[in-house]
Amino acid sequence: MENLSFQSKINLIISKIEEYNKINKDIKRFSIFNSFIIDYELDGAYLYFNMRNIDDENMELMTSAGSEQSLHVNLKKDIDFLWIIKTVNRFIENAKDTMKKARELSKPQAGILIYDEFTDSYYLNPSTGPLLLKSKEIAREIASTRLDIFAIFIHLRTTVIGRDRSMELVGLDGEMMLKKILSIIQELKQFEIKLKKIEGIPRFICDINEIDSKNYEFEGYLTDDFGDNQLYITKQNDLVQRINIDTQVGFEVVYSMLRTAQEFSKLMMGLARTLVSKNDPKLYKQDTLSKLWILTSEGKKTMKNLKIMDFLNEDISEINFDINQ
Incomplete structure (x- = not known):
């Protein structure tokens, strides 16, 4: 990142956004598909942006500091810059899939759309289109492009690059801090029991062990391993930290992770409910014996596109990836 000037970063992200918007303007020509556009505004080092359906042409969007709905990143911060580049690249990948x-x-042989050379657009074939669209295979192909992932990424970014939680510990002694930590861990264990039954949904696993009356050791990590019996645990954002009640050493970093895990778990519970109840296409089926929720083929495609674990990686600034892909 040190090789990129600030202006180069601006040019790169704007080119990525414009590439995404261009693909979606092409998608709009095919009337049966949803298409989206990113609105953005630069204000010094900050890039404010939002996403809307491209058909909402009359929608007045605030993409500045005055809008609570827009998302902003500081392009002078490598972690922010890498996040927005990686996010828009993911949107571009999805848009290209939709375009394909x-x-x-x-195609004429599909019998669904008719090309109008005057508007350079495609319209539903009145003779065969409506009937063909009712076929399960085609309906699933179209529906799979309509999952609005932008809001999910906004919440994930807020969680990963979240607010400073240290102020929540001000004025508390070690015993009180420990009590708060133990309370959150118990809550996270309840989330973990539910989330581990749903394939593809990441969850935090956190625990704390007493070393002696003054010292404790905390361990926490993120995983998307599925099912009750796991031989190997995939760990991400793992933290092992000792804390001391008297000196309060370690409390701040542990509490920060736990609050992130707490917010993330609530977000994942909401996402899981939405995806499990989704019927068009159906993303999950429940195994009658284990009662586990297993991804369907459409669900696997959706999870592959979301790549939630990837976007939750706290070491994103250290990841070796090509910012052009």
Whole structure:
């Protein structure tokens, strides 16, 4: 990142956003697909942006500091810059997949869309289109492009690059801090019991052990391993930290992780409920014996696109990846 000037960062992210918008303007030509556009505004080092359906042309969008709905990143911070680049790259990948599907369904032999040379757009074939759209295979292909992942990424970013929680510990002694930590850990264990039954949904696993009356050892990590019996645990954002009640050493870093895990777990519970109840396409099926929620083929595609664990990686600034991909 040190090789990129501030202006180069601005140019790169704007080019990525414009690439995404261009693909979606092309997608709009195919009337049966949803398409989206990113609105953005630069204010010094800050980039404010939001996403809307491209059909909402009359929607007045605030993409500045005055809007609570917009998201902002500081392009002078490598972690912010890498996050926005990686996020928009993910959007571009999804848009390209949608474009590929649109082109396949617009072929004359598909019988779904008709090309209008005057508007350079495709319209539903009145003779065969409505009937063909009712087929399960085509309906699933179209529906899989309509999952709005932008809001999910906004919440994930807020969680990963979240607020400073240290002020919540001001004025508390070691015993009180420990009590707060133990309370959150118990809550996280309840979340973990529920989330581990749903394939593809990440969860935090946190525990604390007493070394002696004054010292404790905390361990916490993020995993998306699925099921009750796991031989190997995939660990991400793992933390092992000793804390001392008298000196209060270690409390701040442990509490910060726990509050992040707490907010994230609530977000994942909401996401899990939404995805499990989704019927068009159906993303999950429940195993009758184990009662585990297993991803369908459409669900696996959705989770592959979301890549939640990837976007929760706290070491994103150290990840070796090509910012052009």
